[in-house]
Amino acid sequence: MRMAFELHSRLSLLIKLVYIMHSPHILQDFDAAITALRGEVLSMAGIVRHNLQRAVQALLERNLDLANSVIADDDEVDNYERSIDQLGMDVLVRFHPVASDLRLVVASMKISMNLERIADHATTIAKRARKISSSAELQDTNLIEPIYTLADGLLRDAISSFNDHDCELGASLHARDKELDRVYKSAAGTFGKRIEEAQGRGLDYLHLVLVLRSLERVGDLAVNIGEDAVFLESAQDLRHESDRTVK
Numbered sequence: 001m002r003m004a005f006e007l008h009s010r011l012s013l014l015i016k017l018v019y020i021m022h023s024p025h026i027l028q029d030f031d032a033a034i035t036a037l038r039g040e041v042l043s044m045a046g047i048v049r050h051n052l053q054r055a056v057q058a059l060l061e062r063n064l065d066l067a068n069s070v071i072a073d074d075d076e077v078d079n080y081e082r083s084i085d086q087l088g089m090d091v092l093v094r095f096h097p098v099a100s101d102l103r104l105v106v107a108s109m110k111i112s113m114n115l116e117r118i119a120d121h122a123t124t125i126a127k128r129a130r131k132i133s134s135s136a137e138l139q140d141t142n143l144i145e146p147i148y149t150l151a152d153g154l155l156r157d158a159i160s161s162f163n164d165h166d167c168e169l170g171a172s173l174h175a176r177d178k179e180l181d182r183v184y185k186s187a188a189g190t191f192g193k194r195i196e197e198a199q200g201r202g203l204d205y206l207h208l209v210l211v212l213r214s215l216e217r218v219g220d221l222a223v224n225i226g227e228d229a230v231f232l233e234s235a236q237d238l239r240h241e242s243d244r245t246v247k
């Protein structure tokens with residue numbers, strides 16, 4: 001009698017679990033949470049890329065209002081990071097995702113962290129732009145533009161690799177970042193020589209060196225996002241690997 005009761009209880013529990021797993025309401029909530037998570041990451045990415053573009057534009061055009069708006073908008077990026085972390089934790093606690101769904105949560109939280117760091121670099125560039133704009137124009141400031149173009153291209157494609165589920169694009173960013181490093185070193189060398197020549201503009205050239213460093217870091221962080229996109233789609237961890245091809 002006791003064995004039959006235990007068997008009936010276990011069978012009832014199994015039926016309830018099957019019902020919960022296949023309940024349209026539960027599935028709808030899960031799908032909505034996953035969709036919201038991806039949407040928040042992409043919205044954050046769009047804002048971060050826009051902030052970086054405006055920060056460099058403020059530097060090149062000596063636009064103080066634009067620089068100030070980038071600095072002010074950094075709080076919005078921080079709010080997105082907090083929102084993504086909260087959404088990710090809610091999905092983990094409520095739904096216990098596995099496989100690709102679990103990877104999406106992990107990748108989304110990691111990507112938002114890298115995006116927040118890129119936004120910090122955009123803010124740094126905007127602050128340097130304000131300082132440089134307070135003194136006479138430097139023609140060498142134009143050397144920043146090609147480095148920005150390379151960094152922005154990496155960031156754009158990193159976001160696309162996540163949005164389009166494109167492993168090959170995400171894996172390709174590491175090799176492309178080497179070109180950014182090469183151009184960065186060349187420009188940094190030029191600015192270094194200008195600092196030695198000084199003539200009262202040494203501090204301005206130092207600001208430009210720090211802008212270069214921020215853009216170089218943006219490239220590195222974009223590579224990180226591409227690697228997270230590869231991990232999401234293929235479960236392959238490309239970090240620290242000399243062979244970055246997707247298997």
